[in-house]
Amino acid sequence: MNTLWEFLSMQDANVRFVTFGSILLAASSAVVGCFTVLRKRALVGDAVAHAVLPGVCLAFMLTGEKNPIVLLIGSFITGWLSLVAIDVITTKSRIKEDTAIGLVLSVFFGIGVLFLTSIQHSGNENQSGLDKFLFGSAAALVGQDLYTFGAVAVMLLLSVILLYKEFKLISFDLAYARTIGLPVRRLELLLTTLTVLAVVVGIQSVGVVLMSAMLITPAAAARFWTDRLGIMIVIAATMSAFCGAAGAFVSFTAPAMPTGPWIVMILSFLAIFSFIMAPKKGLLARYLLQRRIRRQMMRENILKTLFLLSENTGDYQHSYSRQQIMDRRKLPLLKMQDGLRTLTNQGLVLKSPAGWALTESGKKEAQRVVRLHRLWELYLTEYLQVASDHVHEDAESIEHVLTPELEKRLEELLDYPTADPHQTTIPKST
Structure with a gap:
């Protein structure tokens, strides 16, 4: 110029x-x-x-x-x-x-x-x-x-x-x-x-x-x-x-x-x-946003997997190895390792020689994701008449984007349910 x-x-x-x-x-x-x-x-x-x-x-x-x-x-x-x-x-x-x-x-x-x-x-x-x-x-x-x-x-x-x-x-x-x-x-x-x-x-x-x-x-x-x-x-x-x-x-x-x-x-x-x-x-901003969302979904899936592994016993401080996590949910190895590392740094999981366990804050976050998943499954079966064996995949995607406002609305529509279509307990709100 x-x-x-x-x-x-x-x-x-x-x-x-x-x-x-x-x-x-x-x-x-x-x-x-x-x-x-x-x-x-x-x-x-x-x-x-x-x-x-x-x-x-x-x-x-x-x-x-x-x-x-x-x-x-x-x-x-x-x-x-x-x-x-x-x-x-x-x-x-x-x-x-x-x-x-x-x-x-x-x-x-x-x-x-x-x-x-x-x-x-x-x-x-x-x-x-x-x-x-x-x-x-x-x-x-x-x-x-x-x-x-x-x-x-x-x-x-x-x-x-x-x-x-x-x-x-x-x-x-x-x-x-x-x-x-x-x-x-x-x-x-x-x-x-x-x-x-x-x-x-x-x-x-x-x-x-x-x-x-x-x-x-x-x-x-x-x-x-x-x-x-x-x-x-x-x-x-x-x-x-x-x-x-x-x-x-x-x-x-x-x-x-x-x-x-x-x-x-x-x-x-x-x-x-x-x-x-x-x-x-811009394309770069959209790519970075999509990558951030994918990483967030990976971390939430790991937390949810650790929660489900401990749900039957009720011992959420129990540690699980990488293989046990992989057996419960198929996750890309490198992305899972990166997610575990990030969750450890955030204080949501605790690493030990035996593997990884949820911390108290990690348990609350995992419980939130599981709760949203099961609420959405129930909504699909009761309001959209979707068969109970066809709702899991949709809930896997929507659980990561439901806001607290939508969660509250779902509770009201479903009359504060305690179990999902598979008769599994819906965790209480924390």
Whole structure:
């Protein structure tokens, strides 16, 4: 980032404006993209991104010049037409929405490429740079282009700020929004319009082909870091703005490198990092949680086995060897040894030359697990009419996740039972 700032400080005002314009376009697209992702409309954004190309080409063919306002209007019209086409195909035929999106995307983009090829062979000297709409180019954002697209980007951000609560409500609970009298249809129409505008202003930086990535990737990555919409929007906008600045930096320092692919590539790296390293929802966090749960289940199974071995005699301080534990319950040897070591360190079992025995606290914990197991077996037989010889496996899993609140509820439903379906005593609560 310091290198980028030094680079900007050495350039003229136009270069700085272009870079800041790329940042603004990227951030505004990411903000609108958050609502697109939450409303499960990601593929629609992709269709609109490809559908704006024929609008850009038609606007140029009709006027013969690259007026940014005219190009914006043309791309907005065809973007809207693509949404209308998707809606008509979905409602008037048996074609599903995903199929309709694929049809509209390919047809509109194909027409756009056809128009662009025609323009390239027309000999119009003003066509120079028009092909940048395919992959984007920060260098093409100059003068009037920057002011026009920048103004639209600011309008997008202000619209989201002013209608944040309404957009949040229709994104999470459409039925409640209708119940309290919100103009849901108008709000959906406005949000769709903002999505089209976000695509229109963003194609100058990343191009038609990759615009959907600019719209969706920051929001998808930010979703891994938080469950709050406000924070998600800030993270997505910050991430996208950084990538926009980095992509513009690469485009300026290496003119042969198009802006769009670089912005999307950096965004992709940040997204992959988020998917893996996010503290609660990332793959690493989920793996560590699953491993912790598996180890906890192993320790509870060991405690339960020691309790069952001693249940008939009532001598819970009796020590049992590793082989005796294995004979009672088949456990992976290495994991069982690790579990015994951890339980010993926690003071739940006591190691002696004869083997391992439950301590008083270990007995209470084992008794809790056995109690939950037998309560659940009884619940399955009495309320779900499951045969008593088919309830053990299910109880083996559920016993590790039942909370004290559910345990109390089970007791009340079963009228404080003393025996399970196999007429085995249910231990009392400690």
